[in-house]
Amino acid sequence: xxxxxxxxxxxxRNWSGKAVLLSDLPGRYLIAFTAAFFLLFFILITEFSYTRxxxxxxxxxxxxxxxxxxxxxxxxxxxxxxxxxxKIKKGQPLCSVNVSRTTASGAVNIRHRESIEKRIDTxxxxxxxxxxxxxxxxxMLTEEKERYELALQHSAQAVIHAREGLGLMKENMDNYRxxxxxxxxxxxxxxxxxxLYYQQQNDILGLDTQNEQNALQVLTLRSAMQTQAxxxxxxxxQISIQKSALEGELADADAGGDQVIISPVDGTVDTLSVTPxxxxxxxxxLIQIIPATAHYRQLVLWVPDxxxxxxxxxxxxxxxxxxxxxxxxxxxPGKIFSVAHTPASWQEMATYSGSPARSVNAPETWYKxxxxxxxxxxxxxxxxxxAENGMRASVxxxxxxxxxxxxxxxxxxxxxxxxxxxxxx
Numbered sequence: 001x002x003x004x005x006x007x008x009x010x011x012x013r014n015w016s017g018k019a020v021l022l023s024d025l026p027g028r029y030l031i032a033f034t035a036a037f038f039l040l041f042f043i044l045i046t047e048f049s050y051t052r053x054x055x056x057x058x059x060x061x062x063x064x065x066x067x068x069x070x071x072x073x074x075x076x077x078x079x080x081x082x083x084x085x086x087k088i089k090k091g092q093p094l095c096s097v098n099v100s101r102t103t104a105s106g107a108v109n110i111r112h113r114e115s116i117e118k119r120i121d122t123x124x125x126x127x128x129x130x131x132x133x134x135x136x137x138x139x140m141l142t143e144e145k146e147r148y149e150l151a152l153q154h155s156a157q158a159v160i161h162a163r164e165g166l167g168l169m170k171e172n173m174d175n176y177r178x179x180x181x182x183x184x185x186x187x188x189x190x191x192x193x194x195x196l197y198y199q200q201q202n203d204i205l206g207l208d209t210q211n212e213q214n215a216l217q218v219l220t221l222r223s224a225m226q227t228q229a230x231x232x233x234x235x236x237x238q239i240s241i242q243k244s245a246l247e248g249e250l251a252d253a254d255a256g257g258d259q260v261i262i263s264p265v266d267g268t269v270d271t272l273s274v275t276p277x278x279x280x281x282x283x284x285x286l287i288q289i290i291p292a293t294a295h296y297r298q299l300v301l302w303v304p305d306x307x308x309x310x311x312x313x314x315x316x317x318x319x320x321x322x323x324x325x326x327x328x329x330x331x332x333p334g335k336i337f338s339v340a341h342t343p344a345s346w347q348e349m350a351t352y353s354g355s356p357a358r359s360v361n362a363p364e365t366w367y368k369x370x371x372x373x374x375x376x377x378x379x380x381x382x383x384x385x386x387a388e389n390g391m392r393a394s395v396x397x398x399x400x401x402x403x404x405x406x407x408x409x410x411x412x413x414x415x416x417x418x419x420x421x422x423x424x425x
Contacts, residue, residue: 045403045405045408048403048404049401049403050401050402050407051398051399051400052398052401053397053399055395055396056302056304056307056369056394056397057356057393057395058300058354058395059299059300059354059391059392059393060298060373060387060390061298061299061300061352062290062298063294064291064293064294065294066289066290066291067264067267067288067291068285068288068289069094069263069264069285069287069288070285071261071280071281071283071284071286073097073099073259074280074281074282075280076278076279077274077275077280078097078098079096080094080275080276081094082095082272083272084271085268086269087267087268087269087292088263088268088269091263092262093262094261094269095274095286096258096259096260097280099258099259116250119246123239123243124243127236127239130236130239131232131236133232137228137232138228141224142225144221152218155207155210155214156211158207159204159208162200162204163204169196172197173190173193173197176194261286261287266291266292267290267294268290268292269289271287271288273286273288274286290389297376299319299334299370299371299373299395300354300370300371301368301369301395302356302367302368303367303368303369304364305364305365305367308340310399311397312336313336313337313338315336315398317334317335317371317396317398318331318332318334319331319333319334319393319394319395320393320394320395321391321393322392323391323392324380332373332375333374334371334373334374334395335372335374336369336370337371337372339370340368343367344366344367344368349366353390
């Protein structure tokens with residue numbers, strides 16, 4: 001039979017082609033090839049080394065960085081005073097933000113301002129009245145003092161003349177005593193002359209008293225002038241303090257109305273984040289300004305603590321920009337400008353859009369590294385493209401260098417370290 005079992009088994013065992021037997025290579029060739037292979041492998045892992053590399057991410061920033069102006073209080077934009085691309089000066093007004101509150105009686109800051117202005121006007125009027133009264137009072141006291149000074153001069157002259165007359169009368173009285181001893185006059189004439197002398201002496205005593213009173217009155221008026229001037233000055237000082245306090249309240253009232261945002265630096269307006277009539281909250285971005293001295297030659301990187309120890313200033317790095325794929329444009333050279341020695345704070349990292357996200361479950365320490373690209377311009381289709389703020393980049397950092405066998409046996413080092421006991425000095 002054609003399909004019997006034995007015929008099928010015979011057909012399955014038949015070869016479809018011819019078997020070709022190769023002649024055996026000599027064993028010495030295999031041994032030499034194997035020895036050469038292992039020798040080359042040994043030389044490769046012992047003589048050649050490999051530098052560990054790590055890729056980190058960062059972004060291009062201008063030096064100095066772009067300045068973002070924020071809103072200090074919630075309100076709405078009343079007017080924008082600048083346009084994108086406009087050059088501005090430090091202190092120039094940028095926009096006006098209305099932060100006032102309105103009640104049924106009107107705007108609170110306007111009513112408050114009107115009340116303060118009325119009080120300031122009242123104090124100004126009181127100040128003028130006090131100054132007028134001060135001038136009148138001091139003028140009257142000055143006139144009275146001048147009269148008493150004139151009277152003091154007259155009384156002093158009278159006392160001088162009276163003393164001169166008293167001296168003459170004393171000489172006459174002494175002469176009369178001699179005359180009476182010589183018998184030229186009688187006793188009554190001597191007594192009369194003596195009485196005139198003592199009467200003149202009593203008159204001089206009255207003039208001295210009047211003169212002392214005039215001098216005392218002059219001193220009293222001088223003291224009164226100083227006291228009155230001090231009282232008026234104290235009143236004026238109190239008025240000035242009250243006006244200063246009200247002017248401060250007036251400034252607070254203005255701050256509760258329209259706030260004028262001014263430019264903190266010289267530069268160019270890059271973007272306006274708001275439009276007139278738009279509501280803004282506290283801390284909202286209003287305007288971004290590129291400083292006048294800005295240039296784009298700084299790449300900010302965030303490097304983990306496991307890699308930062310191997311970095312030094314001046315070290316070369318490779319840069320790849322997301323905007324310029326390395327498949328077409330290749331890598332760009334750069335070098336490290338500075339390496340931070342303290343960990344970066346999350347507040348600082350939050351100001352950069354390309355900073356690593358904060359992870360609560362896997363916290364990591366990051367250090368700020370500044371890289372200076374060799375060029376901040378790129379050539380594409382006969383045109384030059386300039387780097388801009390926020391341009392993301394990936395940077396390859398070259399860390400520690402080891403022999404190849406050390407990298408191959410690194411798992412064994414971990415086993416050794418884990419099996420090693422306590423280290424004693």
